Amino acid sequence: MPWLQVETLAGQRDPQTVERVLSELGAAAVWLKDAGDEPILEPAPGETPGWSETLVTALFTADFREADLRAALDDTVPGIEWRFAVVEDQDWQSAFEQTLRPLRFSDRLWVIPDGSPAPDHGAVVRLAPGMAFGTGEHPTTAMCLQWLAQQALDHAGVLDYGCGSGLLAIAALKLGASRCCAVDIDPQALDATAENAASNAVADRLIIVEPDAVPAGAQYDVLVANILSGTLIDLGPVLCDLVKPGAPLALTGILSEQADGVIAAWSGWADLNVGDQNGDWVLLSGMKHTTERETERGN
Ligand SMILES: C[S@@+](CC[C@H](N)C(=O)[O-])C[C@H]1O[C@@H](n2cnc3c(N)ncnc32)[C@H](O)[C@@H]1O
Structure with a gap:
C-alpha cells in the first residue's frame, strides 16, 4: 500500500x-x-x-x-x-x-535495535521496526520506560493498556515482572506485540488480548497506559477495576494542558500528579486508593 x-x-x-x-x-x-x-x-x-x-x-x-x-x-x-x-x-x-538507535533509561533498561551489540549490564529489549507505535523514541513512550525502570517490579503483574508494539510490557518483564497483560484495540498492534515478545523470549509470561478478553476478575500490581487523555478519562473506571488497591499507576498520551482534566476524572479512585514532562507531553503517576473508604471519599 x-x-x-x-x-x-x-x-x-x-x-x-x-x-x-x-x-x-x-x-x-x-x-x-x-x-x-x-x-x-x-x-x-x-x-x-x-x-x-x-x-x-x-x-x-x-x-x-x-x-x-x-x-x-x-x-x-x-x-x-x-x-x-x-x-x-x-x-x-x-x-x-535508520532512525532507530540504542536508548537507555535509568541506567538499568536498554531498548536497542535488532542487530546492535548488547550492553554488558541492565535489562535489554530488542526491537525490530514495525508498524505499531512504540520504539522508545516518542516522548510518551520514553517517559513510560523511564517510569518503569524506576519501579520495583520483581514478581509483579503488570498491565500495559494500549500496548502498541508491546515495548512497555516487554520492558516490564525484562525488569523483573513475573507476568504481564498487554491490551490493544488494534489487531496489528497485538500481532506486533506477539512478535516482539517472542523475539525477546518473554512470550510465556505475557498475555496479549483485545479489551474484551482481559481475564475476568484479574487485578494487576502495576498499570501503565499510554493512550490519549479522552480515552484515559473514559476508561478510568475499567482500568481502576483491573488493578489492586495501592497499585502504582502511570498514564500518558496527555498534553500538559489536559493533565488537570485527567487528574480530576481519576480522583475518585486514584491520586495522580504530573510525574514527568517531555516537551508538550506529561506523564501522570500516582497510586490507586488503598481502601474502599478512600475511594468513596474521592467521589
Ligand atoms: C500511543 S500508542 C502507545 C503504544 C505503546 N504502549 C507505547 O507506549 O509506545 C496508543 C495505543 O493505544 C491503543 N488504543 C487506543 N484506544 C484504545 C482503547 N480504547 N483500548 C485499548 N487500546 C487502545 C492504540 O491502538 C495504540 O496502539
Whole structure:
C-alpha cells in the first residue's frame, strides 16, 4: 500500500510541536531525524534528540489528500515549507529503520535495535521496526520506560493498556515482572506485540488480548497506559477495576494542558500528579486508593 509522506525541516519551530500537529492531523507515524551531519549522541535518559536542525517525517494513509493536508498544516503551523511524496511500504520501513538507535533509561533498561551489540549490564529489549507505535523514541513512550525502570517490579503483574508494539510490557518483564497483560484495540498492534515478545523470549509470561478478553476478575500490581487523555478519562473506571488497591499507576498520551482534566476524572479512585514532562507531553503517576473508604471519599 502506498503512503503519503510529508517532510519538513523544523527550523526554528520545536520539532515536537510539529510532530504533535502531524499526529493530530491523523499521521500513522511521525519520526524525527538529524538533518545535518551531527553525530548521533546518546540522549540523557528520557530525553529526545536535540539536533540543531531536525527533519520531521510523517506518513499518512493514501486516502489523505495532499491539498487538504497542506491547507491544514499552513493553518496550524504557518511559515514552514512542506515536501510531499508518495512512497511505498519498503521506503517507509527503511527510512524508519535508520532512525532507530540504542536508548537507555535509568541506567538499568536498554531498548536497542535488532542487530546492535548488547550492553554488558541492565535489562535489554530488542526491537525490530514495525508498524505499531512504540520504539522508545516518542516522548510518551520514553517517559513510560523511564517510569518503569524506576519501579520495583520483581514478581509483579503488570498491565500495559494500549500496548502498541508491546515495548512497555516487554520492558516490564525484562525488569523483573513475573507476568504481564498487554491490551490493544488494534489487531496489528497485538500481532506486533506477539512478535516482539517472542523475539525477546518473554512470550510465556505475557498475555496479549483485545479489551474484551482481559481475564475476568484479574487485578494487576502495576498499570501503565499510554493512550490519549479522552480515552484515559473514559476508561478510568475499567482500568481502576483491573488493578489492586495501592497499585502504582502511570498514564500518558496527555498534553500538559489536559493533565488537570485527567487528574480530576481519576480522583475518585486514584491520586495522580504530573510525574514527568517531555516537551508538550506529561506523564501522570500516582497510586490507586488503598481502601474502599478512600475511594468513596474521592467521589
Ligand atoms: C500511543 S500508542 C502507545 C503504544 C505503546 N504502549 C507505547 O507506549 O509506545 C496508543 C495505543 O493505544 C491503543 N488504543 C487506543 N484506544 C484504545 C482503547 N480504547 N483500548 C485499548 N487500546 C487502545 C492504540 O491502538 C495504540 O496502539
